[in-house]
Amino acid sequence: MNATTQKVARFGLLTALALVLGLMDRAIPLTALLGGAAPGIKLGLANTVLLYAVYLMNAQSAVILMLVKVVLSGFLFGSLTAILYSLSGGVLSLAVMLAIRKKPAAGALTAGIAAAAADIYLLIRNPRPQGQRLWCVILIAVGCAACIAAWLAIRKGKIRGVVGTSIGGAMAHNLGQVLMASLVLRTPQLLTTYLPVLLGIGAAVGSLTGIVAERVFRALHLNPDKPEGKRK
Amino acid sequence: MIKRKSAVFLAVILMICSGTLAGCSQKEVVKESRVGFFLDTVITLTAYTDRPETLEEGLEACGQYEKLLSRTVEGSDVWRINHAEGETVTVAPETAEILRTAIRVSEMSGGAFDVTIAPASVLWDFRSEEHRVPDAEAIARAAALTDYRKIRIDGNEVTLPAGMMIDLGGIAKGYIADAVKAKLEKLGIAHAILSFGGNIVAIGEKPEGTAWKVGIQDIDQPTGTSMMVAYNYGGSTVTSGIYERGFEADGVYYHHILSSETGWPVQNELASVTIFSESSMWGDALATAAFALGTKEGIRLIESIEGTEALFIARDRTAIGTSGVMHYMTEGSDVTVYTEEAPEATTEETAKETAGTETEKHPLMIQITENDPAPGYVLVQENMTIGFLPLPEEGEYTYEMIQKQEDGSEWKNIIALTPKGFRMIEADCEGQDCIGQGEVTLENMKDRLLWNMVICAPHRVTLSLYTPEEARNVSKQILGF
Numbered sequence: 001m002n003a004t005t006q007k008v009a010r011f012g013l014l015t016a017l018a019l020v021l022g023l024m025d026r027a028i029p030l031t032a033l034l035g036g037a038a039p040g041i042k043l044g045l046a047n048t049v050l051l052y053a054v055y056l057m058n059a060q061s062a063v064i065l066m067l068v069k070v071v072l073s074g075f076l077f078g079s080l081t082a083i084l085y086s087l088s089g090g091v092l093s094l095a096v097m098l099a100i101r102k103k104p105a106a107g108a109l110t111a112g113i114a115a116a117a118a119d120i121y122l123l124i125r126n127p128r129p130q131g132q133r134l135w136c137v138i139l140i141a142v143g144c145a146a147c148i149a150a151w152l153a154i155r156k157g158k159i160r161g162v163v164g165t166s167i168g169g170a171m172a173h174n175l176g177q178v179l180m181a182s183l184v185l186r187t188p189q190l191l192t193t194y195l196p197v198l199l200g201i202g203a204a205v206g207s208l209t210g211i212v213a214e215r216v217f218r219a220l221h222l223n224p225d226k227p228e229g230k231r232k
Numbered sequence: 233m234i235k236r237k238s239a240v241f242l243a244v245i246l247m248i249c250s251g252t253l254a255g256c257s258q259k260e261v262v263k264e265s266r267v268g269f270f271l272d273t274v275i276t277l278t279a280y281t282d283r284p285e286t287l288e289e290g291l292e293a294c295g296q297y298e299k300l301l302s303r304t305v306e307g308s309d310v311w312r313i314n315h316a317e318g319e320t321v322t323v324a325p326e327t328a329e330i331l332r333t334a335i336r337v338s339e340m341s342g343g344a345f346d347v348t349i350a351p352a353s354v355l356w357d358f359r360s361e362e363h364r365v366p367d368a369e370a371i372a373r374a375a376a377l378t379d380y381r382k383i384r385i386d387g388n389e390v391t392l393p394a395g396m397m398i399d400l401g402g403i404a405k406g407y408i409a410d411a412v413k414a415k416l417e418k419l420g421i422a423h424a425i426l427s428f429g430g431n432i433v434a435i436g437e438k439p440e441g442t443a444w445k446v447g448i449q450d451i452d453q454p455t456g457t458s459m460m461v462a463y464n465y466g467g468s469t470v471t472s473g474i475y476e477r478g479f480e481a482d483g484v485y486y487h488h489i490l491s492s493e494t495g496w497p498v499q500n501e502l503a504s505v506t507i508f509s510e511s512s513m514w515g516d517a518l519a520t521a522a523f524a525l526g527t528k529e530g531i532r533l534i535e536s537i538e539g540t541e542a543l544f545i546a547r548d549r550t551a552i553g554t555s556g557v558m559h560y561m562t563e564g565s566d567v568t569v570y571t572e573e574a575p576e577a578t579t580e581e582t583a584k585e586t587a588g589t590e591t592e593k594h595p596l597m598i599q600i601t602e603n604d605p606a607p608g609y610v611l612v613q614e615n616m617t618i619g620f621l622p623l624p625e626e627g628e629y630t631y632e633m634i635q636k637q638e639d640g641s642e643w644k645n646i647i648a649l650t651p652k653g654f655r656m657i658e659a660d661c662e663g664q665d666c667i668g669q670g671e672v673t674l675e676n677m678k679d680r681l682l683w684n685m686v687i688c689a690p691h692r693v694t695l696s697l698y699t700p701e702e703a704r705n706v707s708k709q710i711l712g713f
Contacts, residue, residue, distance in 0.1 A: 031665060031668065032668065038681040038682065039665040039666070039669065039682070039687055039689060040665075040689065078662070079662060079690055081689065081690050081692065082690070085689070125678070126678040126679065129678075129679060130676075130679045131676065131679045131680075132679060132680055132681050133678070133679040133680065133681065134679070136681050181687075181689060184689075184692055185613065185687065185689070185692055185693075185694045186613060186618075186694075187613055187685075187687075187694045187696075189685075189696065190685075190694075193682070193683040193684070193685065194681075194682060194683070194685070197681050197682075
């Protein structure tokens with residue numbers, strides 16, 4: 001197989017995988033699990049494909065893959081508005097992932113601090129959370145703990161940096177979506193109300209998908225630190 | 233020498249004056265006013281015109297209509313009906329038209345407006361200095377003679393049972409105002425404001441293109457002091473108030489708006505009702521009807537008539553208006569917009585009369601005042617629209633958002649508002665996340681993940697719940713932009 005054919009084949013596979021995982025994201029009703037009150041929340045399994053691209057391909061390929069995924073899944077399952085949201089999330093998320101892929105430990109620490117800040121902010125605004133908010137505060141605290149744990153583990157070399165990058169990407173994705181939503185909906189109040197919730201949830205969900213990605217990389221004997229798919 | 237100097241001075245003054253006068257007469261259009269007194273009312277016709285004589289024609293028309301419609305002028309249509317002792321009387325088409333409209337308003341208001349109140353109203357003399365309260369038994373007998381359903385109209389033939397009487401006082405001024413307006417328009421007047429006591433009718437807007445301003449009498453101040461100022465865009469503004477005519481006897485204030493049921497002055501919370509409408513005849517009758525019905529029923533009546541709005545001022549000075557009333561109120565007017573499910577518009581006449589104008593059942597409010605009684609507000613943001621909906625004090629109402637798309641399709645969202653909060657009950661968006669977001673209440677809004685909001689992201693609709701205090705602040709922010 002020559003290099004181009006291989007590239008095209010891999011691109012097709014990754015795109016298909018991203019679309020399928022995107023479909024799975026939609027099928028897992030995270031929003032419903034949170035009492036329906038947190039629109040736009042999903043696991044972000046499709047992000048593992050981008051993580052692969054970020055680590056094992058070059059930046060250019062990752063960007064193309066992201067764009068193709070956003071546009072295709074938008075046309076297949078969503079609307080034009082949906083494309084706007086996922087595009088802003090995708091762009092910001094990819095930018096952050098590319099920026100921190102070499103320093104995932106720092107990324108995980110920053111994410112942990114951001115999650116902690118979001119949790120504290122939520123607690124300040126409502127010191128006695130009940131119901132949905134209580135679960136949310138707990139979830140964010142768990143996410144924050146996961147970030148800190150990831151930071152320590154990455155530094156000690158116990159897990160790979162992928163986890164840190166995944167967390168950063170997930171939070172950036174949510175940030176991008178909220179920014180776009182507050183623009184489209186003309187509701188800047190989203191930034192003070194929903195953004196902390198989404199950032200915190202992003203930390204929790206991002207560590208989860210990060211661990212999934214790491215397991216997959218391990219199982220496939222892929223070494224994220226040696227790009228362009230040079231396998232053992 | 234001194235004499236000559238002063239003569240020169242005088243000449244210069246004269247030249248300046250004549251110059252100014254010449255300047256005036258060169259201008260084609262000047263503001264002209266004519267005043268007359270018909271139907272117990274001072275009538276002022278003011279127009280911007282180059283032919284002031286048209287105004288005199290307007291006053292002449294008033295005189296002719298008085299001869300037709302006055303209860304006291306012998307030989308008038310109304311006088312002949314009242315004195316026919318049950319016989320059929322042929323009247324002018326105008327009289328028949330007014331009577332038909334009067335009966336229509338009576339039907340719509342369940343008899344709150346009734347032209348056959350005359351037996352009771354003749355007992356009350358609000359003009360004389362005597363200030364005498366009529367005999368209660370006489371009033372009761374008169375009230376028993378009040379029933380609009382007994383008027384028979386067949387073309388221009390009117391039959392009234394013997395003993396009954398009609399008085400067109402609550403509708404004739406409006407009819408005449410409309411007629412004079414039509415006449416002046418025909419004579420080429422494009423900007424005029426015509427005052428018939430409580431009825432103000434405008435032709436067009438002011439020459440400079442701004443709306444006329446009509447003062448709404450302050451109930452606690454001498455005549456001529458405004459409590460609020462309303463806009464008139466070339467329609468009719470009619471106010472019925474207890475201050476217009478009345479007297480005090482033995483510590484009780486008796487005003488001229490009589491209850492068709494009892495024959496006594498209407499006793500309710502109201503001090504005045506102002507009707508904004510196209511037709512002053514309708515406005516006139518509706519003002520009396522709405523006043524007699526009281527705020528709640530009155531608002532319901534006016535809301536059922538498209539293109540007509542009303543302002544209710546209570547004796548405690550609070551002002552409540554129908555859903556579209558803010559269109560007519562000047563900025564900063566302290567008016568609460570009443571919101572409740574209103575019945576569909578029903579009348580053919582009014583539909584015809586106001587064709588082309590559309591009123592929303594629940595218009596969004598921008599300004600929220602201290603006096604507003606709502607327990608909370610929902611800020612509706614949908615595409616370019618922004619505004620508040622008040623939570624009802626009791627019960628539930630729904631608000632429908634329809635966004636027309638370029639391809640002809642529609643996006644629909646319906647929310648239900650209760651005294652506690654609101655929820656999305658219907659949406660044709662994909663995913664229907666917004667319905668799943670559940671109810672936002674004043675209690676749970678700090679515990680929800682979306683705080684005080686329900687968001688329909690695909691339809692770009694955001695709804696947020698605010699306490700009255702928060703809503704006032706947000707309202708100020710919005711108005712501050």
